Amino acid sequence: MSRLLRDTLEEWASEARVPHDLADRALRRRAWLPIGATVLAVGLAVAVAVFAFGLRGDNTTVRPATDGVSVPVRPTVTSTDVRGDEENAPPRKLVAAGNVALSAYSVTKTEKLEGNWVRDQRVWSLYDPRDDTYEQTPWVWVDVAPGLQLAAVVEGDLIGKKVGILDMNTRQIKTWIGLEHAVGSVVWSPDGTKVLATAYSEYPDRWQVWGKDARTMTMPESTRIGYYIIDVATGEAAYHELGPMSGDGSPGNSNARQDLGWSLDGSLLWQPSNIKPDKVFLDLDGRQRAAPVGDQYVYYTGRSRVSPDGKLVLGRDGPPTSITDRSGAVVGKQSALQLLAWADNDNALALGCTGKCGNGFDSGLVLVSVDGSRVTQLTGSHDRNNDRWDWVLTPRN
Amino acid sequence: MDAADEQGFREFVSARSPALMRLGFLLTGGDQHGAEDLVQTALTKLAAKWQRVEAPEAYARQIMYRQQVSWWRAAVRRGEVVQAAPPDLPGADRTHQSELRMVLRGALAKLTPKQRTVVVLRYFEDLPDHQVARVLGCSVGTVRSTTHRSLARLRLIAPELAMELEAAT
Numbered sequence: 001m002s003r004l005l006r007d008t009l010e011e012w013a014s015e016a017r018v019p020h021d022l023a024d025r026a027l028r029r030r031a032w033l034p035i036g037a038t039v040l041a042v043g044l045a046v047a048v049a050v051f052a053f054g055l056r057g058d059n060t061t062v063r064p065a066t067d068g069v070s071v072p073v074r075p076t077v078t079s080t081d082v083r084g085d086e087e088n089a090p091p092r093k094l095v096a097a098g099n100v101a102l103s104a105y106s107v108t109k110t111e112k113l114e115g116n117w118v119r120d121q122r123v124w125s126l127y128d129p130r131d132d133t134y135e136q137t138p139w140v141w142v143d144v145a146p147g148l149q150l151a152a153v154v155e156g157d158l159i160g161k162k163v164g165i166l167d168m169n170t171r172q173i174k175t176w177i178g179l180e181h182a183v184g185s186v187v188w189s190p191d192g193t194k195v196l197a198t199a200y201s202e203y204p205d206r207w208q209v210w211g212k213d214a215r216t217m218t219m220p221e222s223t224r225i226g227y228y229i230i231d232v233a234t235g236e237a238a239y240h241e242l243g244p245m246s247g248d249g250s251p252g253n254s255n256a257r258q259d260l261g262w263s264l265d266g267s268l269l270w271q272p273s274n275i276k277p278d279k280v281f282l283d284l285d286g287r288q289r290a291a292p293v294g295d296q297y298v299y300y301t302g303r304s305r306v307s308p309d310g311k312l313v314l315g316r317d318g319p320p321t322s323i324t325d326r327s328g329a330v331v332g333k334q335s336a337l338q339l340l341a342w343a344d345n346d347n348a349l350a351l352g353c354t355g356k357c358g359n360g361f362d363s364g365l366v367l368v369s370v371d372g373s374r375v376t377q378l379t380g381s382h383d384r385n386n387d388r389w390d391w392v393l394t395p396r397n
Numbered sequence: 398m399d400a401a402d403e404q405g406f407r408e409f410v411s412a413r414s415p416a417l418m419r420l421g422f423l424l425t426g427g428d429q430h431g432a433e434d435l436v437q438t439a440l441t442k443l444a445a446k447w448q449r450v451e452a453p454e455a456y457a458r459q460i461m462y463r464q465q466v467s468w469w470r471a472a473v474r475r476g477e478v479v480q481a482a483p484p485d486l487p488g489a490d491r492t493h494q495s496e497l498r499m500v501l502r503g504a505l506a507k508l509t510p511k512q513r514t515v516v517v518l519r520y521f522e523d524l525p526d527h528q529v530a531r532v533l534g535c536s537v538g539t540v541r542s543t544t545h546r547s548l549a550r551l552r553l554i555a556p557e558l559a560m561e562l563e564a565a566t
Binding site for chain 1: 403406407410411417419420421422423427429430432433434436437440441443444491497500501505516517520521558
């Protein structure tokens with residue numbers, strides 16, 4: 001038996017992953033060590049001096065420490081409380097409920113350029129756990145990993161060739177990954193180990209306007225050229241060519257920005273279509289694949305329509321919105337514009353509306369119960385036609 | 398800690414963190430994050446005493462053993478149940494050795510931290526009972542009775558291992 005126990009323990013131990021930054025963590029935390037802990041350590045030091053354990057030299061089956069970043073990183077404490085800033089839109093204080101947090105947001109301004117060209121430019125703000133606020137950043141795209149411990153950022157001029165992995169707590173870039181092609185967006189894989197970056201030959205959020213009051217718009221061809229899958233632990237970035245989806249087909253996409261996303265389980269990618277269906281699925285090498293069975297996604301996003309316990313499904317845009325069971329029977333209606341994400345099995349984050357829901361752009365984030373009876377304002381309401389702001393929703397734990 | 402000490406500490410961590418993580422992973426019942434916390438706690442304390450510790454790895458391991466047991470004691474006082482999630486168990490045909498090991502992992506994950514620590518010290522670290530007792534600050538009798546209870550609990554959790562486990566007592 002002892003052989004079976006020893007073999008089992010050896011085999012199991014070999015599955016431990018080795019964080020590369022243990023020394024940094026220990027040295028950083030040393031400054032915060034409470035006096036009591038130090039006294040305890042002194043006591044132990046005396047006791048230990050009499051032992052001499054043999055050092056275990058055989059570590060060949062353990063994944064070695066690398067120069068990359070240890071991933072995934074999850075929070076040490078689980079948070080599910082409701083946090084809001086109902087006075088402000090965009091918010092100044094953390095917005096979160098259940099297992100979803102508003103981890104970052106962008107404010108978009110439209111700029112006039114020469115030759116009838118105009119472009120959208122985003123300013124990104126990122127959640128700062130040190131004081132539960134949002135901090136404005138200089139980066140051109142931002143996404144936060146599940147657990148809110150790491151962020152991926154793009155440095156550049158509108159699009160960029162450098163992707164950084166940021167420690168949310170220290171605000172230090174842990175590693176930079178240089179790319180041959182410029183990327184215009186980044187998104188973390190659901191397991192928090194990889195970053196998907198969509199590459200463009202030119203900044204996609206620009207178009208030409210014509211006529212009186214510049215009401216006629218000509219959207220240029222999409223400039224998407226491919227994508228990278230970045231293994232954050234090793235820093236390896238694998239590039240795959242992928243031209244834009246045509247605007248003529250069905251599915252198809254007439255938008256110049258065609259950012260890729262991950263499937264819910266991280267096994268596939270999807271590219272957006274603005275003609276039904278809203279997604280075309282690809283394997284990680286870019287080959288088209290059949291869509292996963294069932295309509296599992298909030299429209300045009302990578303978030304799940306299905307509640308964490310698998311029993312309920314978020315419905316399409318309202319007002320009113322509705323939530324159904326898996327058979328399609330309505331279990332609750334809500335006075336909201338859109339259902340965005342499940343906070344837990346009983347509540348969803350939604351785009352709420354002011355007054356009688358007359359203006360779809362005059363809205364703010366709310367937490368709404370399945371039966372629609374409880375609505376908690378999470379951000380201020382704001383006419384999103386002016387200084388549009390868009391949120392990034394991220395699993396909190 | 399001056400620059401030379403810090404360099405020495407970093408070299409120690411670089412060389413020995415795989416072994417410490419393996420130990421932490423077992424002590425926490427296969428919990429990667431728990432193992433990182435445990436190793437980090439030990440290394441933080443080691444860093445504070447770096448100049449005075451003669452056997453740094455033994456010191457770090459000692460802290461990990463005791464820390465794991467003390468966390469468990471504190472949790473018990475708070476009325477919490479400390480329980481790492483065991484991996485999915487395989488189906489009915491568990492005759493193959495690799496399947497037996499998977500069943501045993503699931504059972505080990507269900508032990509209390511104290512029971513698992515004693516099993517790890519006895520069967521992974523290969524320490525004799527009297528050294529286990531000194532490491533944990535208890536009597537040899539307590540080590541033996543805890544070992545006995547741990548194996549009995551493994552047999553209870555995974556009856557298909559009962560025959561195999563008999564030989565270990």
